[in-house]
Amino acid sequence: MIKQIPVLIIATIFLSCSGDKAKKENVQNAEKAEQDTHSFAEPQQAVVKHLDLRLKVDFDQKNLSGIAIWTIVNKTGTDEMVFDTKGLEISRITLDEEQEETFFVLGDEEKFLGQALSVQIKPGTKKIHIHYKTGADAAALQWLNPQQTAGKAHPFLFTQSQAILARSWIPCQDSPSIRFTYTAAIEVPKELMALMSAENPQGKSKTGKYSFTQPSPIPSYLMALAVGDISFRKISGNTGVYAEPSLLDQSAWEFADMGKMVGAAEKLYGKYLWGRFDVLVLPPSFPFGGMENPLLTFVTPTVIAGDRSLVSLIAHELAHSWSGNLVTNSTWNNFWLNEGFTVYFERRIIEELYGAEEAKMLEVLGYKELLFTVKELGDKSPDTRLNVDFTGRDPDEGVTDIAYEKGFFFLKSIEEAIGRAQFDNFLKAYFNKYAFKSMSLSEFENELETQIIKGDTALKSKINAYGWIYQPGLPKNFKAPVSEKFIQIDELQKNLSVPAIAGLTSKISSTNEKVYFIKTLPQQLSQDKLEAIDKEFDFTHSGNAELQCAWYTLAVKNNYAAAYSKIEEFLIAVGRRKFILPIYKELLATPEGKQKAIEIYKKARPNYHFVAYNTVDDMMK
Secondary structure, three states: OOOOOOOOOOOOOOHHHOOOHHHHHHHHHHHHHOOOOOOOOOOOOEEEEEEEEEEEEEOOOOEEEEEEEEEEEEOOOOOEEEEEEOOOEEEEEEEOOOOEEOOEEEOOOEOOOEEEEEEEOOOOOOEEEEEEEOOOOOOOEEEEOHHHOOOOOOOEEEEOOOOOOHHHOOOEOOOOOOEEEEEEEEEOOOOOEEEEOOOOOOOOOOOOEEEEEEEEEEEHHHOOEEEEOOEEEEEEOOEEEEEOHHHHHHHHHHOOOHHHHHHHHHHHHOOOOOOOEEEEEOOOOOOOOEEOOOOEEEEOHHHOOOOOOOOHHHHHHHHOOOEOOOEEEOOHHHOHHHHHHHHHHHHHHHHHHHOHHHHHHHHHHHHHHHHHHHHHHOOOOHHHOOOOOOOOOOHHHHOOHHHHHHHHHHHHHHHHHHOHHHHHHHHHHHHHHOOOEEEOHHHHHHHHHHHHHOOOHHHHHHHOHHHHHHOOOOOOOOOOOOOHHHHHHHHHHHOOOHHHHOOHHHOOOOHHHHHHHHHOOOOOOOHHHHHHHHHHHOHHHOOOHHHHHHHHHHHHHOOOHHHHHHHHHHHHHOOOHHHHHHHHHHHOOOHHHHHHHHHHHHHHHHHOOHHHHHHHHHHHO
16 A cells, blocks of 8 residues: 655645645645655655665676665664565565574555565664565566667666666665665676666776766666676767777767867856766667666667757756756656756757757747646646646656646747746755755745745746646646747748659758657648658658658658658667657557557567556557
């Protein structure tokens, strides 16, 4: 059973201005949402502070085995410490340096959450030694055989802990509200390198043994491990890239602006506090664009387009070093406190380095995606609120454009209400004040009230925080963003005859322009128009995953057979959820397409991470 913890006291800034029953109910629901219903841990009783992790990586058995030694603080003198686990095999647990064996019990399995691990402790217990190994189906671990890597010679392992999968490879208090430092000793096959979300080596160890230190407190979802045939290349003073040797040159060239991005970010919102900012290019089965693990961002190889056109993803993961890693949403019900801030920050970095129009194009594309998501979920759906309640559901459902784009536009509306300079001052102070802490919704609302609104009722009405946070859909007074480049493309779209398509590449050149062009084409197109567009742009044979996804989705909708072999190759080779889900969805819309989807998925599923195939499995039902 999910624990019950005291209800947090929510800020009353909205209740004070209205007795409206609906508003009161929404704020009461927010109080409930600020409990972390996705963790069994009871940090108000006893909480972790430091982890000493000792693991051996076994590719033959496909498991991790070793000890998690937790330094704890027993706040109340309780005789029980509760951890989150999922599929772990616990062999024994001992206490403190005397290694006194203690009683423990695993609770009933709960969907999404796994099992509570209750450990008997003493009032004076300082350390808990948990001896364990991971299960055969540990959701956070993806074991790749050599054929699934770029080099084809060695196996590869990587983890994905967000949102609540850290518990499947480490017994932990798996809540974003709980932070800890860690050290680790990892043993791997001698020919491979191990890397973590910590201070990392830049070359292989001859013994296969690696030591790691993370001196800054992080939440469990930022625990990360990767093991493979990996090499390193320096980019700038405190930035570099890791990749399989065959991808290293391409990766280093693609990410050449990383140092500039760090400089632009620091100029905006203060010093980068994590030491290094390195990137690891993972095999293509990685389910996300990137994962902002501290000191070592994981990225998909789909960002390597050969023209640096998709580096906004690197800017996004860098921005997480402030919004998310430094100041973290306290529960997954307010995921937007991570992602909305990060999208805003990302676009400011892009504007600083590549100009206002480039940032504006990203803004318009984001707006289009947001409208699509709101329409798909329904504009009255509670899941289109920023404050969402995922109790009883997998918080991974929160990875939608609501958290990212609606969160961004809310912050953008605050900037427009008070001016960019004042908003920048607010954000810089916000990151400084709450560095290495977790942020609840009520705390954010209090910051907004005391630092920006300051009792100004007209400004409060203009910002309309209540509407953005607690109401579904988009506020009625919201103004859609505009891009001059895209207005020109809209004009070209008006009379798009087959002869008019020839020569369009001279007018539509950048990746963002091409993506917009594809996504604003009529949903039903004749075969001759599709052929003419493909002849002009060669979208079917593009190496740019953003263009491939947009074009292949349109191709399926219009039964453009010339693209089908490339669509199959793409779905088998790429595991990034953002790109595969729209194509599968379109295939599943017709009986003929569904048969194709089933045939392709049989070949593709072994290459996907749990996070990806878990979603596609549901789609196939």
